[in-house]
Amino acid sequence: MVNAHNIPSTSKNDSWHGPAIGLLDLDAFFASVEQLDHPQWRGKPVIVGGAADKRGVVSTASYEARTFGVHSAMPSAQARRLCPHAIWTPGHFDRYREMSQKVMACIFDETPLIEQVSIDEAFFDITPGRYSKESPKTICERIQQRVSQLGITCSIGLGTNKTIAKIASERKKPCGLYVVYPQDSIAFLAPLPVKAMSGIGKTAEEKLHHLGIFTLGQLAQADTATIMREFGSFGSTMLLRAAGQETSTVAPFLQKDEPKSISSERTFAHDLSSPTEIYAAIDHVAELTAERLRAKHYAGHTITLKVKFDFAQQKTVQTQLFSHTNSQSVLARTAKELLHKVWKEGMPIRLLGIGVSELSGAAATQLSLFDASVTDTSVKQKDSLDKQKLAETYDQLRKRFGSQALAYGHDLRFSDYTTDTKQSGGKGSLS
Template sequence: MEAFFGAWAGPAIGLMDLDAFFASVEQLDHPAWRGKPVIVGGLPEERGVVSTASYEARPFGVRSAMPSAQAKRLCPHAIWTRGHFDRYREMSARVMSIIADETPFIDQVSIDEAFFDVTPGRFAAESPIAIVERIARRVSELGITCSIGLGSNKTVAKIASERDKPRGLTVVPPGTEAAFLAPLPVRAMSGIGKAAEAALHKAGIRTLGALADAPLERLKPIFGTNAALVRNRAAGREISPVRALDDPDDVKSVSNERTFAHDLTAREDVYAALSLLGESVGRRLRRRGIAGRTVTVKVRYSYGNGHTAQRTLPHPTDDENLFVATAKELVDTLWQPGTPVRLLGIGVSDFRRDEGVQTDLFCEVDERGAVASDRRDLSVAMDRVRERFGSSAVSFGRAQRFERDLVRPDKFLNQNKPTP
């Protein structure tokens, strides 16, 4: 199996869909709710609508977009919550960061769903199946789960992601797209709603295989100028490139943040956390070929309050050995040792390309005018190893200690409702 995927030929597009995302985050943050039906949405007495239902609620017939009053009749013992969208956005950003560690080619289509391109040779030479398995594993370490479909285009990946939920991984190897799609009902393909489905049924077309074989003259009254496109999608012949996450000319900032399983109180632990976060930021800057001047640090305390601080450097850089040092100085202006830290973040922005760069004796300037330390070559070498063998293939001892002792996402159990 692995040997086959190691020889994957052609595009490899994945679709990651977080399982019952809002409800899963609520169960993560409220351990007593785990294993119980949880409904996120407007309250029944306020004529609300269900946003997300946990998998424990779904056997009772509860579904997204269902009137809350109906959901309460179906599952009267469910736990209800309006939701905490700042928290969902925070978790979504962490998931997207995991994907960005594997590939810069990402199309995020919603807070809980994203396409990504792991075509061998486009960014990494690794087997697509190994990459998606690693993404799924790292997402589960956050305390939530995802389902992933992998195929040669977005249509196949999307349908595959829905075949085995939750915690599913469905792979459609190159050359098997038509066979995979053919027996499925036409409604399985995104873009075909109730009206189009009814029109297709009236025309005697009920499966994607029949849709793929239908003459265009039969499809044009239903899909108009899009008839050929729809037919190609049904046949698995769609060509759907995934653009880079950020165009270097448009990106405004590159950042990373993390919420900790246990509050950090010691300076050496906070510094270790900043170093680990900074490695990821530096890698992404170098991947995009950009360097920034402004360093931002974010600190959130265990009781919910938080602060940020910024400093503009005299020169742009993509070297974490430089900007993390500044981040450590900034964090000392926001925080005193002993104060519990729940979240830390570090970001780099301000990607202007000015003339003239102020340097010092320990830095050198590259062709972009960016400044780097004498340790940047080591960072670049580590980038190459991670690109070839995965993001966890090599790390500094401080990062390993930090991951092992300080950040344990599988133990991330907030007893209280998170404060936005």
């Protein structure tokens, strides 16, 4: 149920004029689902993540575990030291996706304007008069009540734009509803530190502090020319957001259902350092990504390689092909070319990831520049089609008999070499 005391009473009534944007954030989502499915775990510290002895990472920690200082993205070894009596689980992501879809259906019953930004978070537009004449606050209360009937809880922030909704959603967690009425927007934002705004990371924060700007109110009144000089085109966005004047558009749910990218990544239980090991790992991750592309009937032509050298240091590099692909061999070759832009022999590698974006619905792998060594066009086409048929046969066999029934050599090599930390889909992506 909604905690009524979590709703600020800065306005005398519930009248609302102008846009109304909400941000729903599921509370400790993965851990909450585990506690729902395992009643004996309720009230106890639960951690969803990879094993500490395999360089795992915490995906989600229940609020009981958070009281010990455990948080998401923390190394599992550190989490185990902080909360040695916690209940650990590697996660059940099919179950989480199922619950996420049920939550989104609760919102969809109120408005078709939903923008799901992650498995546990979504913006929605409930501007009065667009689909309902009810108070936006009343609609948010009803959404929270319906989510609670599923056995989990959510926090909602409500404001005139995405920036305000996002910040407000974090003010009364868990199970809170924080409403910022249109007339209160400026007063709400002004005293907040600049880092409260989405898009302002540590580097931008330090730069603003150097300019003598510490709060969003100060940023809103800052010299436009100075901000534009320091932050380029993003400067104008910062100024609008800080002043509460951002105009937010929430696209219809069905339009946001298409992924912007598809990727896979693996964290290795032991650092990789030799070219042989690293190339084999790239082959392995490339196959994981290619299989996901083919399963979704997508191909893409922007390839991104992610390399993590230790827990705090990582680099990404990308390139574009002249044609779309979902071929493992093309992804692997491209990633190996990109590798040498960020890695030198001897540097240990902890994690590798390969992503494909600018997707199209083309299911067949297209010829790429990497086939240029074959000069005869007919030979190129036959080679490409043969590889595609082989890949499709491989997918069908694995789907029919299980993922362990058939594997390439590079997959077998790394079956016991990766951590058991699970990855979930990020914003607009399947990962």
